[in-house]
Amino acid sequence: MLIGELARRTGTTRRALRYYEEHALLIPDRDPNGYRRYRGDAELRVHQIRGLLAAGFSTEVIARLLPCAVGRSPEIQLCPSVAAEMTQVLARVEAQLADLDRQRGSIRRLLAPGGVRTGSE
Template sequence: MKVNSGEGNAVLIGELARRTGVSPRLLRYYEDQGLIGARRGANGYRTYDEGAVTTVRQIRALLAAGLSTEVIRTVLPCAEGEEPQLELCPELVATLHRELAAMDEAIASMRRTRAALAGYVPPGG
């Protein structure tokens, strides 16, 4: 989990949601999954540091790439920038290769299923 350093301005969950386009509910989910960290103010409100904006954008990009939150938790320490760019250590490369292989198998399975279903439809109809 990317831990908030306490540096910079504190951002409340509503502000983080506004700046990232991610709902507060989803931000709490990311926190529960160990993807972002929050501090609690004296009033009990969650506060995040400025870096959380980038981290949430990284999470969104990695989710869009088809990674699960479990895999993202292992990838985030290697992520830099909002795109993000990944520092490809051998462990990360192995993880990404496993994910690609799983996606390839899912695609092949869907093609087989589609072919089976298409067999029930008359040609041209």
């Protein structure tokens, strides 16, 4: 299928599909006239890429995860080569959540009655 049809079927843009190609996430064949021709599994692959992007993974990490992706969601069957990397990503996310929780607590204390003082006090 051509790029326009794949974009329509997946609800994405042609620009996004070209971006995935630039990052070697989705590799189309080329017709003699230079048109991109996507194979039958391209629709599934686009859904997998979008799901992994939505989960916060970089295109570099996604390139390593795609061989482990199964299904549209995608479900990741943890390949040994990426299990350690995903554990590190999870640790970073948990650290960010802890930082945000501390920040939220600080803001709540400032907003509590008597928590904010002006220079004239």
